[in-house]
Amino acid sequence: xxxxxxxxxxxxxxxxxxxxxxxxxxxxxxxxxxxxxxxxxxxxxxxxxxxxxxxxxxxxxxxxxxxxxxxxxxxxxxxxxxxxxxxxxxxxxxxxxxxxxxxxxxxxxx
Amino acid sequence: xxxxxxxxxxxxxxxxxxxxxxxxxxxxxxxxxxxxxxxxxxxxxxxxxxxxxxxxxxxxxxxxxxxxxxxxxxxxxxxxxxxxxxxxxxxxxxxxxxxxxxxxxxxxxxxxxxxxxxxxxxxxx
Numbered sequence: 498x499x500x501x502x503x504x505x506x507x508x509x510x511x512x513x514x515x516x517x518x519x520x521x522x523x524x525x526x527x528x529x530x531x532x533x534x535x536x537x538x539x540x541x542x543x544x545x546x547x548x549x550x551x552x553x554x555x556x557x558x559x560x561x562x563x564x565x566x567x568x569x570x571x572x573x574x575x576x577x578x579x580x581x582x583x584x585x586x587x588x589x590x591x592x593x594x595x596x597x598x599x600x601x602x603x604x605x606x607x
Numbered sequence: 608x609x610x611x612x613x614x615x616x617x618x619x620x621x622x623x624x625x626x627x628x629x630x631x632x633x634x635x636x637x638x639x640x641x642x643x644x645x646x647x648x649x650x651x652x653x654x655x656x657x658x659x660x661x662x663x664x665x666x667x668x669x670x671x672x673x674x675x676x677x678x679x680x681x682x683x684x685x686x687x688x689x690x691x692x693x694x695x696x697x698x699x700x701x702x703x704x705x706x707x708x709x710x711x712x713x714x715x716x717x718x719x720x721x722x723x724x725x726x727x728x729x730x731x732x
Contacts, residue, residue: 499651528715529715529716530715530716532718532719534652534719536652540724541702541721541722541723541724541725542644542652542702542719542722543720543721543722544718544719544720544721547707547718547720548716548718553720583651585651585652587652587654587718587719589714589715589716589717591715593669594666595654595657595666595667595668595669596642596654596657597654598651598652598653598654599651600651601651601652
């Protein structure tokens with residue numbers, strides 16, 4: 498049972514816009530910034546979004562992040578086949594004094 | 608180019624110990640905090656432990672507290688994870704990751720980038 502809650506799966510067709518939600522609490526997302534990581538099949542996780550809505554250099558602007566209250570969202574517009582991956586949200590948890598992750602969302606491009 | 612290369616994984620019996628290493632290159636290692644994150648087969652990511660730039664601060668997940676010890680040798684640009692009293696549920700791919708807080712401290716508004724390729728630990732009799 499992960500501290501942050503994500504839907505286990507999401508899907509879309511090429512060109513569509515999909516969103517992935519991440520629900521937390523006042524001790525994590527409610528007080529701290531959210532990061533998103535992308536894990537392509539068989540590879541290590543890669544930073545996708547940091548500080549709620551910032552994209553590292555090299556990440557396409559099709560990816561965007563937002564946060565409101567105790568929830569966060571990752572949006573992917575203009576979906577492409579290479580976006581098929583697992584996506585994880587993460588935040589610091591003040592009560593646990595540690596980093597917590599969502600359970601991950603497997604994105605399928607139909 | 609920043610590189611993190613983990614090593615030391617393998618098959619170990621329950622109750623035994625193992626020490627993981629992470630060799631860092633391409634950045635000033637002693638400027639940054641570092642972390643270990645694991646992923647059980649077919650499961651999600653779990654933060655295991657973090658250490659500040661000068662080893663002054665460390666943090667552990669409840670699941671490993673008292674059994675695992677994180678350390679670093681800045682002279683060797685290396686991060687370590689000493690794992691004692693291993694359990695079957697510790698079986699996972701262990702990644703090391705660089706923290707991005709410029710202070711080098713363990714802060715709540717940082718992020719992990721990049722990650723190594725991981726080293727597999729299998730705990731089984």
